[in-house]
Structures are given as C-alpha cells and as structure tokens.
Amino acid sequence: MKPMKPFTIQIKQKPWLGWLLFLASIVIVFILGLLASSIIERRSEAAFAFTPQVRYGDYEPRNEVWGKNFPMEYQSYKKTSDTLFRSKYNGSATIDMLEIDPRLVVLWAGYGFSKAYKQGRGHSYAITDVRNTLRTGAPMDGGKSPMPNTCWTCKSPDVPRLMEEMGPADFYSGTWEEKGHEIVNSIGCADCHDASTMELQITRPALKEAFERLGRDITTVSHQEMRSLVCAQCHVEYYFNKEIIEGVPYLTLPWDNGFSAEAMEEYYDEIEFSDWTHKLSKAPMLKAQHPGYEIYSTGVHAARGVSCADCHMPFMSEGGQKYTDHHVQSPLNNVANSCQVCHREETAQLIRDVYERQDRIIENRDQLEVLLVRSHVEAKLAWDLGANDDQMALILLDIRHAQWRWDYAAASHGGSFHSPLETSRVIATGIHTAQEGRIKLSRLLFELGHTGEVPYPDIATKAKAQVFIGMDAATLKAEKEAFLESVTPQWDAKAAEREAQYPVKSLFE
Ligand code: HEC
Ligand code: HEC
Numbered sequence: 001m002k003p004m005k006p007f008t009i010q011i012k013q014k015p016w017l018g019w020l021l022f023l024a025s026i027v028i029v030f031i032l033g034l035l036a037s038s039i040i041e042r043r044s045e046a047a048f049a050f051t052p053q054v055r056y057g058d059y060e061p062r063n064e065v066w067g068k069n070f071p072m073e074y075q076s077y078k079k080t081s082d083t084l085f086r087s088k089y090n091g092s093a094t095i096d097m098l099e100i101d102p103r104l105v106v107l108w109a110g111y112g113f114s115k116a117y118k119q120g121r122g123h124s125y126a127i128t129d130v131r132n133t134l135r136t137g138a139p140m141d142g143g144k145s146p147m148p149n150t151c152w153t154c155k156s157p158d159v160p161r162l163m164e165e166m167g168p169a170d171f172y173s174g175t176w177e178e179k180g181h182e183i184v185n186s187i188g189c190a191d192c193h194d195a196s197t198m199e200l201q202i203t204r205p206a207l208k209e210a211f212e213r214l215g216r217d218i219t220t221v222s223h224q225e226m227r228s229l230v231c232a233q234c235h236v237e238y239y240f241n242k243e244i245i246e247g248v249p250y251l252t253l254p255w256d257n258g259f260s261a262e263a264m265e266e267y268y269d270e271i272e273f274s275d276w277t278h279k280l281s282k283a284p285m286l287k288a289q290h291p292g293y294e295i296y297s298t299g300v301h302a303a304r305g306v307s308c309a310d311c312h313m314p315f316m317s318e319g320g321q322k323y324t325d326h327h328v329q330s331p332l333n334n335v336a337n338s339c340q341v342c343h344r345e346e347t348a349q350l351i352r353d354v355y356e357r358q359d360r361i362i363e364n365r366d367q368l369e370v371l372l373v374r375s376h377v378e379a380k381l382a383w384d385l386g387a388n389d390d391q392m393a394l395i396l397l398d399i400r401h402a403q404w405r406w407d408y409a410a411a412s413h414g415g416s417f418h419s420p421l422e423t424s425r426v427i428a429t430g431i432h433t434a435q436e437g438r439i440k441l442s443r444l445l446f447e448l449g450h451t452g453e454v455p456y457p458d459i460a461t462k463a464k465a466q467v468f469i470g471m472d473a474a475t476l477k478a479e480k481e482a483f484l485e486s487v488t489p490q491w492d493a494k495a496a497e498r499e500a501q502y503p504v505k506s507l508f509e
C-alpha cells in the first residue's frame with residue numbers, strides 16, 4: 001500500500017480541501033456553542049424552576065398554599081413531621097427530659113418547666129406541642145392560662161400576620177388562650193420569606209429591636225448572615241419585659257451588654273429581673289430559654305462564616321433540580337449534604353467528633369446539676385432552721401448565677417457541638433459559683449446549729465422528684481386532656497372559617 005502523503009502537501013495539491021476543512025470547523029464550533037449555551041440555560045432552569053400556580057396574599061400563613069408554588073421546598077418541609085431519627089442525645093423523637101433527668105424537676109421547682117419538658121422536635125409540631133405541654137395549662141370556661149400570648153411568638157406564620165394587623169404590643173398582651181383560634185399554622189414559609197419576592201426576611205420585632213439597640217441595622221446584613229439570622233428570630237435567649245409598655249410582657253432579647261452568659265447575667269441583675277422564685281431555696285431565678293444563636297456565634301464554624309442553614313438546611317439535588325432542604329433537623333441524619341460538602345472525613349468519624357464533644361460536656365453538666373440540687377435543698381434547710389434574708393442574700397445570688405450558667409449551656413440546643421469551648425467554659429464557671437454558694441451555706445448551717453451532710457433527696461424518677469417538690473402531676477394531666485378534647489377543636493374550626501376567606505387565586509383558570 002502506498003503511504004499517505006502528509007496533510008500539508010495534500011492541501012497544497014488541492015486548495016479546495018483547505019477551504020472545506022475551514023468551513024467544517026466553523027460549523028462545528030458554531031454547533032458546539034449552541035449546545036453549550038443550551039446546557040447552561042437548562043441548568044439555570046433546573047436551579048430556578050418556578051411556575052407559579054397560585055397567587056396569595058402577603059401574609060398568607062398556610063404552608064400548603066405556598067407549597068403549590070414551591071413543591072420541592074414544601075415536600076421537604078413536610079418531613080419535619082418525621083419523628084424517627086434519634087442521635088445519641090438529640091434527634092426528632094419525643095423524649096421526656098424530666099423522665100431521663102429527674103434532677104431538672106428540682107432545679108425548676110415552682111416553675112412551669114418542672115411540670116413538663118420534652119426535647120424539641122420538628123418545626124411542623126410547634127403548634128401541637130405548645131397546646132399539649134402542661135406548661136400552658138388548661139384554660140376552659142373563661143379560665144386563664146398561666147402563660148401570656150407572648151408564648152405564641154416563635155410558633156407560627158400566623159404571628160407576622162397578626163402583628164401586621166394589631167402591632168406587636170397588642171399581640172403580646174393578654175393570656176395565651178385568647179389567641180388560640182388565631183394561631184394554628186406551625187412554623188413555616190411566612191416566618192422566613194417575603195411572599196412577593198421570596199427573599200429571606202426578619203419577621204420578629206424582638207430581633208430587629210435588639211439590633212437597633214446595639215446600633216446595627218438588620219436590613220443591611222449580608223445574605224450569608226441572613227441564613228443564620230432567620231433562625232435567630234426564635235433560637236435565642238429572651239425574656240418578657242413588663243416595663244417597656246406598662247404590664248405588657250414585651251418580648252425582649254437581653255443582648256445590650258453582649259452575648260456571653262456573664263453579659264446577660266449582668267443585664268438581668270441590673271434590672272433586677274427574675275423569672276420566678278425557687279420553691280425550695282427561694283432564690284430569684286433566671287430561666288435560660290435557648291441561646292442557640294448566641295453560643296453558635298462563639299464557635300469556629302461561625303468564625304469561618306458557616307451559617308445555620310449550611311448545616312441544617314443544606315442544598316439538595318433531585319432529578320437535576322437543586323433546592324434548599326427545608327427538612328430542618330439534626331444534621332447527623334444527613335452528614336453527606338450537611339458536613340461532607342466541606343469535610344473529607346468519613347461519616348462515622350464526623351459523628352464521632354460530635355459525640356465526643358457532647359459526651360465530655362455532658363459529664364460536667366451533670367456534675368453541676370447535682371451541685372445545684374444540693375444547693376436548693378441546703379438553702380431550704382437553712383430557711384427551716386431560721387435563717388434571715390440578710391444571711392441568705394449572697395447565697396441566693398450564687399444559686400441564681402450558677403443555675404443561670406448551667407441553663408445557658410444546657411438549653412442552647414446543639415451548643416456542645418456549635419461551640420464546645422464556650423459551653424465548657426460556662427459550665428466550669430457554674431460549678432465554681434455553685435461551690436462558692438455551698439461554702440457559704442455550710443458556714444451558715446453550722447452557725448444555725450446543723451453539722452454534717454444534708455441528705456441528697458430520693459429523686460430517682462420524675463414521679464418521685466415531683467412528689468418531692470410537692471407537685472400534683474395527675475390533676476394537671478387530667479385537666480389538660482379535657483382542654484384538648486373540648487377547646488382546641490373549636491379553635492381549629494374558627495380558624496378554618498377565617499382562612500376560607502383568604503384570597504388565593506389560581507393562575508390557570
Ligand atoms: C426557618 C426559615 C425558613 C422557613 C420556615 C422556610 N424557608 Fe425557604 N428558605 C430558607 C433559607 C435559609 C433558604 C436559602 C435561601 C438562600 O440562601 O438564598 C430558603 C430558600 C427557599 C427558596 C429558594 C429556592 C431554594 O430551594 O433554595 C424557596 C422557593 C423557598 N425557600 C420556599 C419555602 C417554602 C415554600 C416554605 C414553606 C413551606 C419555606 N421556604 C419555609 C429558610 C426558610
Ligand atoms: C418561628 C420560630 C422559629 C424559627 C424561625 C426557626 N425555628 Fe427551629 N424550632 C422552633 C421551635 C419552636 C422548635 C421546637 C418545635 C417542637 O418541638 O414542637 C424548633 C426546632 C428546631 C430543631 C429541632 C428539630 C428536631 O428534629 O429535633 C432544629 C434543628 C431547628 N429548630 C433549627 C432551626 C434552624 C436551623 C432555623 C433557621 C434556618 C430555625 N430552626 C428557625 C422555632 C423556630
């Protein structure tokens with residue numbers, strides 16, 4: 001066979017061949033270009049697939065109505081009703097924390113939390129759980145709940161709707177049962193999104209007001225910060241301030257001196273605020289709510305700009321569609337999307353990292369709880385032996401501070417992972433403060449004629465602990481059952497009637 005002539009020689013002999021090649025390559029480049037641009041277009045279509053099905057009002061509270069326009073987000077949101085996932089300490093299963101840790105009953109003696117305290121679960125349970133908890137009582141036949149309307153604030157997208165209608169102060173006024181028929185939809189779309197632009201938005205005034213007092217404007221923060229601040233509307237420390245508007249329990253974040261346990265403690269001490277007086281020790285107590293955002297802010301992830309949504313609402317991809325996972329939950333149920341976008345370690349290793357931090361912190365937290373139980377019991381004995389207010393003042397202050405620090409660490413759900421160093425530090429200062437108080441107590445008890453150890457109470461179970469503090473849980477439960485049978489169905493019926501009037505227009509008729 002004759003060897004083929006080199007290409008350049010062939011072209012020299014037949015010039016049209018060169019032109020043909022030139023034209024062919026232009027056509028190929030053109031087609032490739034078309035293809036590429038169509039791929040890019042498809043991709044952006046995939047990311048922003050959005051065909052509105054309905055038009056609804058700016059304050060539409062019903063998640064299922066928004067869900068017609070945003071099915072991926074809504075379907076994933078609905079998964080927050082799943083209660084099957086349990087990690088070592090957290091997850092979506094309902095756990096009766098008083099059963100697991102009866103010391104809590106004594107720590108909260110005289111306060112609602114000693115009646116019932118369950119571990120938090122998914123966002124779609126917020127309404128059910130606030131109705132079911134013994135803490136809200138059983139207001140029937142004109143009776144009143146022990147809780148104010150302020151308690152609804154972090155539960156529902158009906159809240160921005162009502163606040164728009166009546167303003168925050170009127171919203172907060174009155175007792176909890178008064179707005180039961182108004183607030184029926186669990187945490188959802190309108191809590192975090194503007195209905196017309198879908199931008200993230202802050203709907204809760206307390207957060208905006210706290211920023212203002214710190215001289216910051218919350219409307220100018222970065223998009224990445226918003227991915228945490230939408231959570232900070234609810235996952236924060238707060239209290240009910242009755243001074244801002246006389247008698248109205250106005251939801252306020254105690255951030256004026258800073259985010260740390262000490263800064264907030266100082267804030268509360270300055271205004272002489274207390275949530276309740278302890279039933280045994282008579283100490284003026286503080287109840288930490290859930291300073292989740294504050295503790296997170298002191299951790300390494302926050303320092304590296306990782307937001308709450310990065311771990312709890314990761315990006316997902318399904319059939320070429322990219323969307324944000326609205327199944328807000330323990331990230332340990334989805335390590336691949338929550339952690340491994342940044343970390344190369346195996347799933348088992350990452351979970352071990354989390355448990356290791358939690359185990360070590362909980363070990364010390366339990367020690368602090370034992371010291372606090374002892375402090376309350378010893379203080380009660382001192383009163384019983386005739387101690388006076390002056391003798392008790394500094395002791396009660398130590399108890400207040402030590403328990404506040406314990407609660408700040410314990411109630412910051414996820415804090416042992418979000419910021420293990422800060423959480424450990426706060427618990428260590430709590431242990432120190434509790435022991436200072438107990439040294440003073442043992443001196444006083446000696447003066448009052450008591451020597452030897454004050455026995456640790458038998459609080460091996462929740463039931464025993466509730467008997468120890470003199471609480472009748474059975475009656476509370478029976479009343480609650482009657483309330484749930486007769487009152488809440490009426491609330492739902494009334495709400496359904498009102499909602500049937502809301503403007504929802506199909507765009508395909
Ligand atoms: C707790 C706050 C929160 C709630 C409640 C919430 N979202 Fe989102 N949503 C987010 C965050 C955070 C993002 C990511 C936004 C970003 O980074 O731009 C997002 C993104 C979106 C997007 C943009 C596309 C995407 O998937 O990233 C849509 C659409 C959306 N949400 C719809 C909904 C709907 C519908 C509901 C109610 C069923 C809802 N959201 C409830 C926080 C929330
Ligand atoms: C409107 C108030 C509100 C907002 C906004 C909010 N949460 Fe929650 N969150 C709650 C309440 C209340 C619960 C407990 C619900 C229950 O147990 O009934 C909860 C529960 C949770 C849980 C526990 C879920 C489980 O399965 O155990 C996680 C995790 C969580 N929230 C993270 C977030 C993150 C992250 C954001 C922001 C993207 C956010 N939340 C925004 C009020 C809120």
Ligand code: HEC
Pocket residue numbers: 300301304306310311331332335338339340341342343350351353354420
């Ligand atoms: C958006 C990126 C990002 C995501 C998502 C993320 N991390 Fe990290 N993580 C970091 C960065 C950055 C650091 C700091 C390490 C550094 O700067 O070298 C870090 C540090 C850590 C550390 C060491 C810090 C410490 O507390 O001692 C652990 C453990 C860790 N991450 C676990 C996790 C787990 C578990 C998840 C999922 C629940 C997760 N991370 C999600 C970026 C991320």
Ligand code: HEC
Pocket residue numbers: 087088089090091092120228231232235292293294296301302306307308309310311312329330331332354413414415417418
């Ligand atoms: C780096 C990832 C990461 C970031 C950022 C992060 N979290 Fe978490 N969060 C976790 C992990 C891991 C846990 C522990 C889960 C477990 O023990 O099952 C957790 C636990 C929680 C819990 C308790 C969950 C449960 O099942 O009861 C809540 C509530 C929570 N985080 C809220 C937040 C909020 C609010 C923010 C922002 C202020 C935030 N988290 C930021 C990873 C993260």
